Amino acid sequence: MAEEILLEIKDLRVNFYTYRGVVKALNGVNLKIYEGEFFGLVGETGCGKSVTASAVLNLVQNPGKIEEGEILFKQKNLLKMSEKEIREKIRGKEITMIMQYPIAALNPVINNGDQIAEALIANKNMNESEARKRTIELLKEVNIPQPEKIARQFPHQLSGGMAQRVMIAMMLSTEPSLLIADEPTTALDVSIQAQVLSLLKDLISKHRATVLLITHDLSVVAETCSRVGVMYAGDMVEIGTVDQIINNPQHPYTKGLIKAIPSDRSKELVEIRGSVPDLVNPPSGCRFHPRCDYTKPICKKEKPQVLQVEKEHVTACFLYEESRNKKSKEEYAGEYKGGANGRTDSA
Amino acid sequence: MLKYVIKRLILFVIVIFGVVTITFFISHVIPADPVGAILGENAPQELVEKMERQLGLDLPLGQQYTRYLKGLINWNFGISLRTQKQVSEDLRVYFPATMELAFLALFIAIILGISIGVISAVKRNQWQDNASRVFSLVGISMPAFWLGLLFILILYYHLGLIPAGGRLSPHISPPPMVSGLYLLDSLIAGQFRTFWDALYHLLGPALVLGWIQTAYICRVTRSSMLEVLNEEYIRTARVKGLRERVVIFKHAFRNASIPILTMIGISFGYMLEGSVLTETVFGYPGLGRYAVNSFLSLDLNAVIGSVTLIAICYALSNLIVDLLYAALDPRIKY
Numbered sequence: 001m002a003e004e005i006l007l008e009i010k011d012l013r014v015n016f017y018t019y020r021g022v023v024k025a026l027n028g029v030n031l032k033i034y035e036g037e038f039f040g041l042v043g044e045t046g047c048g049k050s051v052t053a054s055a056v057l058n059l060v061q062n063p064g065k066i067e068e069g070e071i072l073f074k075q076k077n078l079l080k081m082s083e084k085e086i087r088e089k090i091r092g093k094e095i096t097m098i099m100q101y102p103i104a105a106l107n108p109v110i111n112n113g114d115q116i117a118e119a120l121i122a123n124k125n126m127n128e129s130e131a132r133k134r135t136i137e138l139l140k141e142v143n144i145p146q147p148e149k150i151a152r153q154f155p156h157q158l159s160g161g162m163a164q165r166v167m168i169a170m171m172l173s174t175e176p177s178l179l180i181a182d183e184p185t186t187a188l189d190v191s192i193q194a195q196v197l198s199l200l201k202d203l204i205s206k207h208r209a210t211v212l213l214i215t216h217d218l219s220v221v222a223e224t225c226s227r228v229g230v231m232y233a234g235d236m237v238e239i240g241t242v243d244q245i246i247n248n249p250q251h252p253y254t255k256g257l258i259k260a261i262p263s264d265r266s267k268e269l270v271e272i273r274g275s276v277p278d279l280v281n282p283p284s285g286c287r288f289h290p291r292c293d294y295t296k297p298i299c300k301k302e303k304p305q306v307l308q309v310e311k312e313h314v315t316a317c318f319l320y321e322e323s324r325n326k327k328s329k330e331e332y333a334g335e336y337k338g339g340a341n342g343r344t345d346s347a
Numbered sequence: 348m349l350k351y352v353i354k355r356l357i358l359f360v361i362v363i364f365g366v367v368t369i370t371f372f373i374s375h376v377i378p379a380d381p382v383g384a385i386l387g388e389n390a391p392q393e394l395v396e397k398m399e400r401q402l403g404l405d406l407p408l409g410q411q412y413t414r415y416l417k418g419l420i421n422w423n424f425g426i427s428l429r430t431q432k433q434v435s436e437d438l439r440v441y442f443p444a445t446m447e448l449a450f451l452a453l454f455i456a457i458i459l460g461i462s463i464g465v466i467s468a469v470k471r472n473q474w475q476d477n478a479s480r481v482f483s484l485v486g487i488s489m490p491a492f493w494l495g496l497l498f499i500l501i502l503y504y505h506l507g508l509i510p511a512g513g514r515l516s517p518h519i520s521p522p523p524m525v526s527g528l529y530l531l532d533s534l535i536a537g538q539f540r541t542f543w544d545a546l547y548h549l550l551g552p553a554l555v556l557g558w559i560q561t562a563y564i565c566r567v568t569r570s571s572m573l574e575v576l577n578e579e580y581i582r583t584a585r586v587k588g589l590r591e592r593v594v595i596f597k598h599a600f601r602n603a604s605i606p607i608l609t610m611i612g613i614s615f616g617y618m619l620e621g622s623v624l625t626e627t628v629f630g631y632p633g634l635g636r637y638a639v640n641s642f643l644s645l646d647l648n649a650v651i652g653s654v655t656l657i658a659i660c661y662a663l664s665n666l667i668v669d670l671l672y673a674a675l676d677p678r679i680k681y
Binding site: 057059061087088090091092093096097099101104105106107108109110111118119122123154156167170171174 | 577582585677
């Protein structure tokens with residue numbers, strides 16, 4: 001791809017040291033996000049989506065610890081930066097984040113306007129009156145009626161949708177390069193979800209920001225994202241364009257997720273059997289094997305390698321490896337019979 | 348808001364009425380004989396009867412009660428049997444002394460308690476936190492009189508850092524009476540030597556009272572801050588790239604302050620109550636010691652006067668705390 005890589009996560013491991021034991025929350029996650037794209041990160045609750053987001057801002061909360069890996073943002077490793085450096089140069093300026101529960105994410109004792117203005121004063125070198133003026137403009141930009149009134153009000157006086165708009169205004173106010181949206185619509189009413197998503201999409205294209213959208217809802221991804229990463233229990237199991245993931249999923253977990261999207265009212269809902277494993281004692285080998293319909297002996301022993309399916313499409317599954325080998329064998333056999341020029345899969 | 352204040356003031360009057368009624372009946376039904384206490388056991392019968400008439404003790408209890416309530420409305424508690432002065436006059440002398448002590452102790456407790464509590468929460472489970480836990484555990488566990496005795500033994504007897512007792516050194520005369528608070532009055536009169544001497548005398552009892560309340564305020568601050576620091580909006584503040592100091596004081600502390608304020612209100616009540624022991628141990632001439640001495644000599648008018656005054660202060664401090672909630676948290680509306 002010609003586009004520049006904005007964020008690259010390499011082999012990121014995060015553990016949480018709890019009384020019950022060490023929770024291996026991220027088990028070597030790899031991820032690339034290109035400049036200007038809308039990247040979706042999907043998976044069940046507890047699969048490590050939000051931890052990945054926190055790690056990018058170096059805000060993994062106690063007792064969590066980033067064990068190893070690299071987070072390259074504009075070619076600089078964020079994990080090598082000091083807390084001061086990351087606070088002064090990255091948070092609020094280059095990378096910001098909107099959260100799942102907008103009302104809880106706004107400070108209840110500071111009025112909405114001041115909370116936005118504060119971000120501007122801290123990151124944009126504005127004085128108070130400039131920041132206030134800009135705040136009103138920003139609130140208008142996120143389609144808030146009567147912005148002056150809303151700016152004077154407090155978060156508890158807002159509806160969920162309104163509060164999320166205030167959050168979006170706050171987090172885009174400093175024109176960051178990367179916006180992490182951690183389940184931005186999950187806590188909202190269905191009718192508001194679509195509004196907030198389309199607003200977010202419009203604003204992102206206007207501000208030319210890149211988005212890392214975290215969600216458990218594949219339909220949200222299908223609507224908004226260009227590329228998707230599917231996570232399961234701390235592993236990245238498949239990455240591809242939305243088209244590749246939806247129409248040609250390779251990993252059994254991705255297939256299961258797509259099947260589980262309710263489509264026809266007359267049909268029974270399909271589910272992936274079992275539940276998310278306890279990450280204190282994660283399953284051996286491929287972490288998905290206890291729930292997989294196609295488990296082979298090797299799945300229990302080894303962690304599958306990341307394999308290229310097509311350009312931009314990778315998956316980590318033995319099943320794919322096998323089917324590809326079979327395919328290439330057949331092709332090889334065909335070649336042998338026909339005697340045509342050799343053409344093998346470019347792995 | 349105004350409606351709420353009026354409602355609270357009505358409640359306030361009811362509370363005070365309850366307190367004075369209970370104190371009156373308790374002090375009149377106890378099997379004690381104030382007249383005997385004044386005149387001695389072998390006093391002649393006529394003298395005892397004359398004294399009882401003088402004090403109104405010969406009247407039926409109901410009449411005594413209405414007489415007492417009438418007096419109370421005019422802030423008249425009668426004459427103290429022990430000091431032979433109007434109780435209200437005595438209160439005017441002793442009450443400011445206790446207020447001065449309580450305010451200074453409260454000041455110490457708020458400053459120390461909040462700062463230690465915040466540090467303790469921010470440095471959770473590190474040595475600062477552990478040290479503050481030991482400090483507050485000592486403060487909470489030590490009885491005030493014992494802590495007071497230790498202070499006298501170490502700071503007065505061994506180190507000579509604090510005076511033995513009283514409000515002022517013998518060679519210094521009290522400042523002209525304005526508020527009755529020596530610290531304030533001496534500043535008004537420009538008598539700085541008197542100011543320092545008064546402060547010097549307050550230090551011992553104020554530290555003892557303050558330490559105990561510091562401990563409580565510190566514990567509440569710590570737990571309240573820990574809770575708030577886990578909130579989503581603290582994360583938001585950090586994501587915005589704010590400095591940690593701003594995150595803690597602007598975003599976390601104000602949200603954590605409501606339980607702290609409640610504790611401070613309660614602390615103020617404890618100060619008035621704790622002053623009874625502390626003032627006795629330090630020989631500080633305040634309301635606490637006045638009340639104790641009145642109890643011991645069965646000086647019922649003085650007892651009722653002191654208790655009523657302390658109850659009013661307690662109820663007022665609670666009212667102020669409740670009103671401050673609304674100022675701190677926009678979600679609270681009256």
